[in-house]
Amino acid sequence: MKQKIFFLGLAALLIFSSCQKVITIDLNKTNPQLVVDGQITDQPGPYIVKLTETTDFFTPGAYPQIKGAIVTITDLQGITETLQNMDNGTYQTAKLSGTPGHTYVLNISYGGKSYTATSSMPMPVDIDSMTYGWDLSGRRPRLTLHGYFTDPQGINNYYRMHFLRNDSLMDSSNFLIYSDDKVDGKQAVINYRRGINIGDSITLQLMCIDKGVYDFYRTANDILGRSQITSAAPSNPLSNMSAGAVGCFTAYTIRQKKILLQ
Amino acid sequence: MKKTVILLILNFLAFYHGFAQNKVTLSGIVKEAKTGETLINAIIKVKELPGTGAVTNEYGFYSLSIAPGKYTLIISYVGFVSKNIEINLNTSQKLNIELSDDSRDLKEVVVTAEKANSNVSNTKMGTVHLDVREANKVPVIFGEKDIIKTMTLMPGVITLGEGNTGFYVRGGGADQNLILLDEATVYNPSHLLGFFSIFNSDAIKDVNLFKGSIPAEYGGRVSSVMDVRMNDGNDKKFGVNGGIGLIASRLTVEGPLGSENGSFIVSGRRTYADLFLKLSGNSQLASSSLYFYDLNAKANYKFGEKDRVYLSGYFGRDAFSSANLISTDWGNATGTLRWNHLFTDKLFLNSSFIASNYSYNNSRTFGANSYNINSGIRDYSLKEDFHYYINPENNLKFGLQSTYHTFVPATISGDLNALSGKINSIPNKYSWENAAYISDEFGVGSRWKMNLGLRFSSFSLLGNGHEVYTYDHNGVATDSANYASNTFIHTYYGLEPRVGITYLINDESSLKASYFYNQQYLHLLSNSTISTPNDLWVPSSNNVKPQQAQQYSIGYFRNLHDNDFEFSVETYYKNLYNQIDYRTGADLTFNPNVEQQLIYGTGKAYGAEFFLRKKTGKLTGWVSYTLSRTLRNFDDIYNGATFPARQDRIHTISVVGIYELNKKWSFSATFVYYTGNAVTFPSGKYEVNGILLDYYTERNGYRMPAYHRLDISATCITKKTDKFESNLNFSIFNVYAHENAYFIYFQKDPNNANNTQAVQVSLFKFVPSITYNFKF
Incomplete structure (x- = not known):
């Protein structure tokens, strides 16, 4: 018994007793910057562009909505449409129809400045299948979902994933993305186990995005939460917006599959 | 270019040879009495000739050329008992010297009050010399003695964050330090993501860190040289x-x-x-x-x-x-x-x-x-x-x-x-x-x-x-x-x-x-x-x-x-x-x-x-x-x-x-x-x-x-x-x-x-x- 206590004591000393607390820091005031969150997909519209502004870091509450902008989307292989201003910081299309293989240009004119972004809609990739099972490698078995899709060979593909639990989007602490930078033309498997239970119906949405959008999500993940820790010099993500605006305009395709965990 | 350097070397040799004619040379090794470990940077002074002396090199070797005569040598090393040796120097000769860190071990006599002022009189600047025996007395985390962590207690040397053996010297980057272990470059001096250094104090004799003027025999890093x-x-x-x-x-x-x-x-x-x-x-x-x-x-x-x-x-x-x-x-x-x-x-x-x-x-x-x-x-x-x-x-x-x-x-x-x-x-x-x-x-x-x-x-x-x-x-x-x-x-x-x-x-x-x-x-x-x-x-x-x-x-x-x-x-x-x-x-x-x-x-x-x-x-x-x-x-x-x-x-x-x-x-x-x-x-x-x-x-x-x-x-x-x-x-x-x-x-x-x-x-x-x- 004594020996056991001794070892427990040693172990306690060894395990880095890291401790966390919320602290107060003074951060500088910032100049508000346009934030773009816009998309066009291969599903029927309307498509929405949401405009807000950055705030100081500790400013509570909602972000200021940008209501007085002129927003257009041009299909380089088709029409240009001026989006309808919904007066709550969102702007939506009426005519445009997203088509894989087309390239779209977003133009925003606001406060005497103009901002643009270009995004190409890749060809869609289907989900081959979904399964689930118990991962036994941990202390207790964990329910794990597997989604399979086949990456097209010879071209660069970039993906983003969403998981919906009982048809509502599950929170995620970062952007779930995947690229074939290192693995090309193989069947890929996506494992997911956070917050799912027997009885849930889970939908996997697989989105195909272009490199510019992927780089935005990838570099955004580098500064999310604790990822800041090991980054020697965190910086703003690579945005596809011009003129200092932040955020991203993305043209993507979407395919989905649903499975009931029972 | 290389030719010029070699010519320069020959010049130096020829030039200085002329001065050394009527002198005799005392040379040898300075060691620790108990273990026989050679001592680096031990100081040999001549009592009768103030300002004249020698310092042992990386192998404990010294060489001292002076006019023939009767002299008292004072040999000292940090943490050791200094020793006086009387010598009648007529011809060039070898003299190996042993120092002890404990006065009780001394069978011979003479403990001198003479203390070294070499830090004042030499041309070294921005140099930190750590004797490992001394460094080992400094408290460290988990009781693991660590010369790099001790080094960061010296002026101009810092580490970023706890448990990081990456060190920064006078504003230079961590990769701008040349770390040598018996002359071999050590490319990654850390264990366990930086919580420990690779230097096992039991195997280390001596550490010199050059953060100012790096001597000409070292090169290849712009910030410092740590010679272990x-x-x-x-x-x-x-x-x-x-x-x-x-x-x-x-x-x-x-x-x-x-x-x-x-x-x-x-x-x-x-x-x-x-x-x-x-x-x-x-x-x-x-x-x-x-x-x-x-x-x-x-x-x-x-x-x-x-x-x-x-x-x-x-x-x-x-x-x-x-x-x-x-x-x-x-x-x-x-x-x-x-x-x-x-x-x-x-x-x-x-x-x-x-x-x-x-x-x-x-x-x-x-x-x-x-x-x-x-x-x-x-x-x-x-x-x-x-x-x-x-x-x-x-x-x-x-x-x-x-x-x-x-x-x-x-x-x-x-x-x-x-x-x-x-x-x-x-x-x-x-x-x-x-x-x-x-x-x-x-x-x-x-x-x-x-x-x-x-x-x-x-x-x-x-x-x-x-x-x-x-x-x-x-x-x-x-x-x-x-x-x-x-x-x-x-x-x-x-x-x-x-x-x-x-x-x-x-x-x-x-x-x-x-x-x-x-x-x-x-x-x-x-x-x-x-x-x-x-x-x-x-x-x-x-x-x-x-x-x-x-x-x-x-x-x-x-x-x-x-x-x-x-x-x-x-x-x-x-x-x-x-x-x-x-x-x-x-x-x-x-x-x-x-x-x-x-x-x-x-x-x-x-x-x-x-x-x-x-x-x-x-x-x-x-x-x-x-x-x-x-x-x-x-x-x-x-x-x-x-x-x-x-x-x-x-x-x-x-x-x-x-x-x-x-x-x-x-x-x-x-x-x-x-x-x-x-x-x-x-x-x-x-x-x-x-x-x-x-x-x-x-x-x-x-x-x-x-x-x-x-x-x-x-x-x-x-x-x-x-x-x-x-x-x-x-x-x-x-x-x-x-x-x-x-x-x-x-x-x-x-x-x-x-x-x-x-x-x-x-x-x-x-x-x-x-x-x-x-x-x-």
């Missing part, structure tokens, strides 16, 4: 010593080889932190392993009076594996074969053949498939170092060095390509680095001393049979060419002068000034704040220019109270060129074209260092204070705005005290206080798809909170006889449990999605440890 020398082994008797600690144990075996003609030492250390993982209820953790070990071995043998051969090696490895699916291991291996030869009693030559290898392996198993990725760097070097003791006022050093580097970015074996279809091995890179140097330390009159050094270095990137690209400012390839193996792609060379001047105001005080310029041809690519094993060394190339540094320093040195106290103030100003950073979002892993991701800028650093040290008595220790700034400037970072480097820290104070209460008990304490180093925090925020993103407006525009900590340690000698010695060491790290910020991150308030918050993470609060050491 291994123990030679006891040449008098066979001995074993070791220690059992909380997380690691050590064992050393040493002994003579053939009746005091040689000796050997083998020293090992292993951590067993992973044994505790087995106790874990988590089966994944329990099947994981995480440990490191070190093995140091050295042997030397004397062939006659003029030749001695040394063979030394280091092998260390960190290993981590998880549930037998992933395993990584990394570490350094070095080997040095040296031959000391005395041509005359004044001309000493050391020839070395050195091999150094840092490698990192990563293996994975996927079902039936498995693969291994290997990366690292390998060096083979040859060195010739001459030391010519012309007379006590004039010491000449010259030599040649040549190194062949092999860079291994990623070599893949196994099924990875079958698994990925895209990843291939990245071809090795090769380069050849050469240098010739000459330096001369001489007196001018009785008050002035000068040290002039000149180093000529060259670096050639060699072809590997693959395409070599040239990139423009934006990282876009503009040109490419194919170079066959071992053809020259690009060669850089440069002259690197060093100048040091000392003016002796009186026996107790001096003014010193120095200047140096040098170049660095190898660069470490890492965009992480912690020391990770896969950080990559890359050579200078057609795209990556050598880093360069210029440093000016002025200092005032004064000894007080009959040389009991050493005091110094040194100021420095440093310009840095071709500094390297990364483009935003750079992906450095597995990237065959990493050079595309690099951007280049300049830097400067300046500061003042105050140092007061008490060397003798029951209470010894030091107080150091550093005031410094270090800034960087890159066209591609925030439009060329000057920003503080991460290691920019304005105030740093350390206090170290060691108190020998009696024969049984000794105590030590360390206190550290510093203001926060520069860090990048967000100033604003925004949301995309409901995810909070930080909005940054500048690089390193904020400061971490100030850091302070007190550590204490007590050592109790439990047994001490001629045959057996043992002691127990108790220590407490961070006694008053101050929560020092390890890092700070920003997030949405988990309890209120409308708010955002800053969270501070602290690591070690009040860590006690105990170590048992023995020796027989």
